[in-house]
Amino acid sequence: xxxxxxxxxxxxxxxxxxxxxxxxxxxxxxxxxxxxxxxxxxxxxxxxxxxxxxxxxxxxxxxxxxxxxxxxxxxxxxxxxxxxxxxxxxxxxxxxxxxxxxxxxxxxxxxxxxxxxxxxxxxxxxxxxxxxxxxxxxxxxxxxxxxxxxxxxxxxxxxxxxxxxxxxxxxxxxxxxxxxxxxxxxxxxxxxxxxxxxxxxxxxxxxxxxxxxxxxxxxxxxxxxxxxxxxxxxxxxxxxxxxxxxxxxxx
Amino acid sequence: xxxxxxxxxxxxxxxxxxxxxxxxxxxxxxxxxxxxxxxxxxxxxxxxxxxxxxxxxxxxx
Numbered sequence: 548x549x550x551x552x553x554x555x556x557x558x559x560x561x562x563x564x565x566x567x568x569x570x571x572x573x574x575x576x577x578x579x580x581x582x583x584x585x586x587x588x589x590x591x592x593x594x595x596x597x598x599x600x601x602x603x604x605x606x607x608x609x610x611x612x613x614x615x616x617x618x619x620x621x622x623x624x625x626x627x628x629x630x631x632x633x634x635x636x637x638x639x640x641x642x643x644x645x646x647x648x649x650x651x652x653x654x655x656x657x658x659x660x661x662x663x664x665x666x667x668x669x670x671x672x673x674x675x676x677x678x679x680x681x682x683x684x685x686x687x688x689x690x691x692x693x694x695x696x697x698x699x700x701x702x703x704x705x706x707x708x709x710x711x712x713x714x715x716x717x718x719x720x721x722x723x724x725x726x727x728x729x730x731x732x733x734x735x736x737x738x739x740x741x742x743x744x745x746x747x748x749x750x751x752x753x754x755x756x757x758x759x760x761x762x763x764x765x766x767x768x769x770x771x772x773x774x775x776x777x778x779x780x781x782x783x784x785x786x787x788x789x790x791x792x793x794x795x796x797x798x
Numbered sequence: 799x800x801x802x803x804x805x806x807x808x809x810x811x812x813x814x815x816x817x818x819x820x821x822x823x824x825x826x827x828x829x830x831x832x833x834x835x836x837x838x839x840x841x842x843x844x845x846x847x848x849x850x851x852x853x854x855x856x857x858x859x
Contacts, residue, residue: 561824609813612820631824645827656825667815731818738814781815787823 554590557642559583559634560618561627561785562653564661570621576639578646581653584618584627585642593635619785624755626661628653629785656791663752664783666760668721670714670747674775713774714747720767724759725751729788746776750788 557576561584565577575582592601601607612632619629636642646653722728733745753760761780768778 608817612813612816615820616816629819629824631822631826632820634827649827734814734818784819787819790823790825 554594555587556590556593557583557585557636557639558588558593559585559630559636559642559645560615561622561629562646562657563622563625563627564657567622567625573618574639576642576646578643579650581646581650581657583642583646584622585636585639586618588635598633616785623664623783623785626657626663627785628656628660628790629787652791659791660752660786660789662755663726663786663789664755665786665788666725666751666753666783667781668717668747668749668751668764669745669779669781670717670771671741671743671777671779672710672746672775673743673777709774710746710776713771713776717747717767717771717776717778718749721749721751721760721763724763725753727752727789731788743777747778750784752786752789755783 559576560573563575563582563584565575565580565582567575567582569575569584573584573586576585577583591597592607601611615632619627636645718728718730728749728751731748731750733748736742736744739745751760764778764780771778
């Protein structure tokens with residue numbers, strides 16, 4: 548396929564209820580009570596030929612991910628079902644056809660997610676127990692060494708158990724005051740900009756403006772601090788973590 | 799200010815937090831997407847890019 552530089556496609560960020568207020572950069576493509584939040588994008592950037600390379604361009608990826616999030620943020624209070632990065636359609640008619648085919652799915656997703664936001668909660672292990680002392684094995688102290696080593700391992704296990712219990716306790720209390728909650732795999736240290744180990748990577752769905760979850764975080768933070776865990780709150784986010792599963796067209 | 803230019807969130811959020819959500823979560827529509835990125839593992843690509851940038855930063859230290 549030859550793509551002229553002027554050729555464009557429609558990038559869809561998310562689905563909202565028809566009649567939502569649009570803003571300058573995006574167009575709402577409406578169909579059957581739903582609206583796709585879309586933007587016309589150059590195929591030179593988002594075409595099949597160029598997208599894979601662009602994804603490896605860190606600056607481009609950073610800007611595109613920020614733009615995706617920025618657009619969805621504008622709709623977060625009125626309700627939006629986020630699409631994953633890279634939903635691109637040839638023209639507006641194709642977007643309408645998609646809305647038609649997925650009508651029941653999106654109406655049901657909107658009724659569940661509308662009026663709700665996602666709050667991210669991370670737990671960081673900031674005060675791990677003291678590292679086991681390196682016991683020196685000597686000819687005279689072989690037995691003492693083995694005993695000390697055994698005690699150290701037992702202490703390390705007990706300390707790890709305390710962390711797991713504390714993390715479970717945090718999630719249990721937050722889940723109890725949220726509409727829904729998910730626990731994702733902690734991000735590896737190479738990807739976070741902290742030297743502490745991430746021990747909780749959770750997200751909770753709460754009604755817009757509801758402060759209960761954040762207040763609960765503040766309350767449980769005191770308890771978790773005793774186990775060496777610091778809690779961090781992010782958001783409010785569009786409800787990325789709570790969209791229904793991938794599905795096939797309704798018909 | 800353009801909505802596309804402004805920082806998405808007022809507080810400090812790491813890029814990985816954004817990538818984690820925008821590339822890994824959200825509805826994936828099967829079937830009729832014109833330009834699917836099938837064959838490209840977005841998660842992998844995103845994380846590899848970040849890993850590259852982390853190692854690049856460390857080299858410059």
